[in-house]
Amino acid sequence: MTGTPLLRARNVRKRFGHTEVLKGVDLDVYPGEVVVLLGPSGSGKSTFLRSVNMLESIDGGAITVAGELVGYERRGSRLHKLPDRKVARARRHVGMVFQHFNLFPHRTVLGNVVEAPIGVLREPRAEVTDRARELLAKVGLADKADAYPRQLSGGQQQRVAIARALAMRPRLMLFDEPTSALDPELVGEVLGTMRDLAAEGLTMLVVTHEVAFAREVADRVVFLDGGVVVESGAPADVLDNPSNPRTRAFLSRFL
Numbered sequence: 487m488t489g490t491p492l493l494r495a496r497n498v499r500k501r502f503g504h505t506e507v508l509k510g511v512d513l514d515v516y517p518g519e520v521v522v523l524l525g526p527s528g529s530g531k532s533t534f535l536r537s538v539n540m541l542e543s544i545d546g547g548a549i550t551v552a553g554e555l556v557g558y559e560r561r562g563s564r565l566h567k568l569p570d571r572k573v574a575r576a577r578r579h580v581g582m583v584f585q586h587f588n589l590f591p592h593r594t595v596l597g598n599v600v601e602a603p604i605g606v607l608r609e610p611r612a613e614v615t616d617r618a619r620e621l622l623a624k625v626g627l628a629d630k631a632d633a634y635p636r637q638l639s640g641g642q643q644q645r646v647a648i649a650r651a652l653a654m655r656p657r658l659m660l661f662d663e664p665t666s667a668l669d670p671e672l673v674g675e676v677l678g679t680m681r682d683l684a685a686e687g688l689t690m691l692v693v694t695h696e697v698a699f700a701r702e703v704a705d706r707v708v709f710l711d712g713g714v715v716v717e718s719g720a721p722a723d724v725l726d727n728p729s730n731p732r733t734r735a736f737l738s739r740f741l
């Protein structure tokens with residue numbers, strides 16, 4: 487890829503206590519690209535995504551999104567660690583969808599989707615509501631705007647979570663195993679929504695074990711193991727012809 491990456495991670499290090507979980511991760515995601523991040527449980531995938539979204543602070547290296555250093559702000563010519571009260575606003579360029587959807591149970595579907603643009607970005611309610619309805623239509627839930635999360639299936643709730651993240655108009659979307667808490671028959675509808683978003687040109691970094699999705703939708707597959715990127719390339723190369731023995735061992739469980 488050429489041009490400037492939307493997400494650029496260099497030598498990212500993170501430790502919990504004495505355990506170093508990220509040991510120098512380098513990863514770029516270019517505008518419009520879909521990158522699938524694969525790796526065994528405990529390899530640091532969630533920690534990496536959470537670092538990009540400022541849910542974790544890193545101990546070394548640098549992450550930039552759209553050229554801005556994540557977790558820092560410029561005052562004059564100096565960089566300062568971002569104060570907590572500014573994190574929510576700073577996070578708006580990065581949307582994140584989790585394994586567990588974490589919708590607000592006492593708000594309607596529409597209420598969940600409009601909450602952050604109104605509460606965090608202070609955008610006008612009428613405008614946000616129009617946008618939220620469009621997003622709900624896009625994820626196939628136009629008729630569920632007034633329902634409560636408990637009235638929806640897991641797949642529908644996850645699609646609301648996707649609409650909620652998109653309502654902030656992020657430049658980059660992070661997905662952390664978005665289908666792994668779903669009953670098997672509901673996985674397809676969520677992957678279908680993600681496929682539509684990819685086709686529209688949304689920039690996405692997706693942690694998933696859905697190898698078929700990676701093969702079909704990803705522009706690039708990155709394999710993380712032991713806190714470092716051990717392999718990165720076109721899906722066909724990484725999935726069908728991995729050069730790294732650890733990638734091969736991992737994939738043999740899915741194929």
Ligand code: ADP
Binds near residue numbers: 526527
């Ligand atoms: P993955 O998503 O690839 O399964 P994680 O990023 O969740 O991996 O975890 C990587 C390692 O970091 C694991 O060993 C996990 O136990 C540890 N870890 C993750 N979060 C924390 C935390 N908040 N405190 C301590 N250890 C953590």
Ligand code: MG
Binds near residue numbers: 531662
């Ligand atoms: Mg994880």
